[in-house]
Amino acid sequence: MSAASAPVLDAVPQPAAGAQGVVRTLTRIEVGRLLRQPVFIIAVLLFVLTAVMGSVNEYANADYVITEGGGTESNLDWPVLPAFMLGLGGLIAMNRVTKGASRAGDVVLAAPASAFQRSLALCLACLVPAGIALLAGVFEFTRWMVDPPVQSMSWGEFTSGELAAIVLQGVLAALGGPLLGVAVARWWRWPTAGAITAVGLILWSVLSGVVRDTSVWERLLHHTAPFTLVAYNTEGVSWTQGGNHYWRFAYLVGLCLLAAIAACAHGSTGELRRTLVRAALIVGGLTILALALTVLTGQVGHYGPWDPRWTLS
């Protein structure tokens, strides 16, 4: 800027386009920011790497293969990949993206785009990790269908629809984690809130799998967690999780919606806030119902056929 330069104020700016398209425009910008977020880049690279490695390893075509020492490998573990990489990585990345956008402070607050529109754009950006997980999930599921695994104890127990629901649970984890990251950033401004939430989710998921029996309480403990394994293989003991996977899918959809509503409710006022609270109550109620149906319907959990505790025949 030189003192001699003439200001170019004569240029007539184009009129603003109004409220329409604001969310779309902001979503594009937030997607761009997410795609450049280092944590997200690493998470996607790790996800792609582990997914590819999983496809080419020697157990690729076996959902349950007895290994040395009596352990097993299971393709039903697949949802852990998007959940861990894209869900948790996306949580931290979107948490940072959200907090970064808030740094502009009063500049953002004095703009006509509302807090709801800004939060909605951030929530829509969370569809990116979910989309990546969905692509991988479709590939994995197609592979299962085209090239059925051998020794399919679990395949005998799960229908194609249930298997699709299991795959989609991993996709929902890749959506719910980032949505939770936005909500946490909106409501808790302290620097490590995103990381602490991620650790909390891991602990919740791990602790939910500690108990393994065939009771309703066991299924409740497992399925309450946002992410839980469908098949376990630890210390020579294999275990297939019971419950209704269609309803669990609905339960996870409910959790994702609750996270999005929580994110959008921050900074909302008046009628919009009342609408969001009503929506949260309705979705919350339906989510609890879906959890109850997940636990009370479907198959019970069981050990693998090579385990002395095997109960299904």
Next chain:
Amino acid sequence: MSTTVTFTGVTRRHGKGIALDRVDVALEPGVTGLLGPNGAGKTTLLRLLATVLPPTEGRCRILGLDPDSSDDRIEIRRRLGYLPQEVGYPRGFTAFEFVDYVAALKEWSDRPGRHAEVRRVLDLVGMADLAGKKMRRLSGGQRRRVALAQSLIGSPELLILDEPTNGLDPEQRASLRGVLSSAGQRSTILLATHQTEDVAALCERVIVLDSGRIRYDGSVRDLVAQAAGRVWLADVESPNALSSWRTGTGRFRHVAMDAPQGVELAEPTLEDAYLLLRGGERDSVDMEVA
């Protein structure tokens, strides 16, 4: 001339403290300066104008609209530009991306039009050449100019600037004055600053705020005129002066409510008048308030 802003009996409390106390202000097109010591309530007044804060009491009309109404508030925001005292920047943004982001928040949804507008305002503040540079790599003055650029998006009818010349070198400040004086021909600009020379150079009118109350609201010329005969040069320091300092010539410049007889009077500046106004308040001496 149409009134852009009317504040009537506006009070803003922060906890038990009062940041603004029954303030009455009317702003019209042109550049109005806002002076006051730290903690005077300048930033609170600007935040109220920018609809970032609601008043605790009193009535506000901005651009003919009521900021208490949600729809009106959004409409006001469409038509104002705001440069806060401190602006944070999302990590990883370039100067262009930051201004583009704010333009999107200001509902510039059409991409080519938005980008053209972003280039225009960056050019206005002389940052066009550095548009692709990351914000974190820019100097403090350059960041300030980028922050100023975002406030100019859409040539707003009401421009609220909180210390816009902070961190700018003299050449940049001179250029900024050119931008603001041109903008002031069609917009209402409120310029809060500690730089009295910026107010003297740009503003016809000045408001002096202290302890949440307006101490002076009138023309710059009248305020400076009140300091006439109260600024003088002498070879020795005067203990009774409100303010005195040794100038580059080695002589002392004094500012006081009453100049001694027979001293060499100096041409007063806005800064002298401001110091007198502040000193007058401290000494409970009534100065004429326009």
